[in-house]
Amino acid sequence: MTAAETETPLSAPLDVGFDYTRSVGPVLGRFVNALRERRVVGVRGDDGRVHVPPVEYDPDTARALTDFTDVGDEGTVVSWSWVAEPLDGQPLQRPFAWALIRLDGADTCLLHAVDAGSPSRISTGMRVKARWADETVGHIRDIVCFVSVDSPPEDPAPAPPPPPVAERAEGEPVSTVITPIHLHYMHSASPEESRYLRGLAEGRLLGQRCPACGKVYVPPRGACPTDGVPTTDEVELPDTGIVTTFCIVNVPFLGQRIKPPYVAAYILLDGADIAFLHLVLGCEASEVRMGMRVRAAWKPREEWSTTLENIAHFEPTGEPDAPYESFAHHL
Amino acid sequence: MTDVAVVGFAQSPSVRRxxxxxxxxxxxxxxxxxxxxxxxxxxxxxxxxxxxxSDYLAGRAFSFIAAIDAIGAFPPIHESHVEMDAAWALYEAWLKIRMGEVDTALVYGFGKSSAGQLRRVLSLQLDPYVVAPLWPDSISLAGLQARLGMEAGLWSEKDLAEVAARSRRDAAGNPFAQLAGDTDAAALLDTPFVADPLRAHDIAPVTDGAAVIVLASAERARDLAERPAVITGIDHRVDSPGLGARDLTRSPSTTAAGRAAGASPDVEIAELHAPFTHQELIVRDALGLGEQVRINPSGGALTGNPMFSAGLVRIGEAARQILAGNARRTLAHATSGPALQQNLVAVLERG
Structure with missing residues (x-):
């Protein structure tokens, strides 16, 4: 068993998020604009059924539907399931029921939350009514949840703040809904990458050789992309190498940490077969060239951790350039 | 057009993490x-x-491209991907061979469900305008479906526990299963609700896993396997994404896919992809499979549910019974999406 297999791979929380911005079009637009006015709108299908939420096309005939009709904000529970531990983002952050609710005047069911308190206080056939948000913005979350008509909760659940709204001209209807989506993961590095990252924390550059093609990968790989087998034999590499190819970044962008112009380059370490992307500083951007010899500029040791950011950038060594033929096959 | 056969199948162990x-x-x-x-x-x-x-399962973009490293894709390969269970990737590969473009194909699916919170990640396959913004989780949606059938008298809690108990007993013979054990319905019913009306045994476990199938034209298949499992029919259909607009206790798309695939009640073994106990009963009914059909001898998805390969595993298990000489005619079903929204049926026969 190799050292890589005996050490637990590195892992760390990874949170990804994005505010999804969607234009609603004429049918869902009717629905969300009505919600903003604390009304619920459905659409009548070719078979006479009223769909809530409205559907753009009839599910059977595929005809575009336009016969909108108001339905009630009260209805009947058709089915329900209990959530003992609410998840992030769900309408209520205390135990609640999901329910399929047939609103009065509708023929299909709306899925929403019911603030019932306990599973003993909800049943199929129960009458429920919408609890509207204090501030409505034209979004499904304008309905905070539903509550029992006969015995609404004495202590209504706290409502989350409204979702963000898109800019629009004064008096214009809502044409866009914004839904923030945030997901949480535990991201794992491969055993090979973990070995490499732990090496970086000690100021070492560890690559591995593919047992089939003999190429040295840095970072090492769970599988050589050419041969489909894990890289195995460890190879310690120096912190010197060459620029294979590069670009001069002139365009500012969100999160940029260096003032343009600067050079992002593929660095091929001496003894490695695969280049990686890094910065070249310490000379004018216009002086950087293919084949230029460079050396790593490490951050102070006390700032090192399991990351290639321990190397602040690469800078020219002043040695003669490598001839093109020596790196042509790495381009 | 040439027939297509399964000639190889392998899977990783189904594990929690x-x-x-x-x-x-x-x-x-x-x-x-x-x-x-x-x-x-x-x-x-x-x-x-x-x-x-799925990149949503991985929490990163183009994870399927990184997976290609496992192939060793040099010289360059002819490759495709679906953001669905790999049973649908198998359908694409089946078409390629049927059309005579290639005579072999390798289909694989993988997923590390444990990286995120699976039931929450799966909310993002719902309608993004008026449903997903509420984050309804996959278990709660299945609970709504299960209660509809209970209250309509289509199945009881005991029926569901029987499905779970049989699956776990069968899984004892499956070295790749995540859950297995000698249990009975009474013991399972004596456990608390996880998501009323569902108990833990009604819900497939969270599983990391992968699977691979090799397909070949009938002609090539004869050289590659002693008893190739010929796919005599395969089709897939979809029901409305409107959860409140369709009858969740039935699966018309499974019936339609089964009919198009030539499914009939005389199959010996059926591997059905049911991540919830009641869904096995819905699929079984939709396909008209009677008591004489052996359902999920592998233990099924209830004993190991690797996302994006559990459907492919059903085809693999149905094929394996033929490749091993245990059966002459089997059926496989795969599902994708919430509450059995999309369904695929394949019928396999000894070539």
């Missing part, structure tokens, strides 16, 4: 090796590669 990356490489490398050993093929013999996986 792997230490591997979300690109599946660590799970895929050994099972690729295994199917190459089974068939005598090498990567250069494969005409077409197709995979099923």
């Amino acid at each position: 792997t230490q591997g990356t979300t690109n599946g490489v660590e799970m895929l490398v050994p099972i690729f090796k295994e199917v190459f050993e089974q068939t005598g093929l090498s990567k250069r013999d494969i005409g077409f590669w197709c995979s099923g996986s």
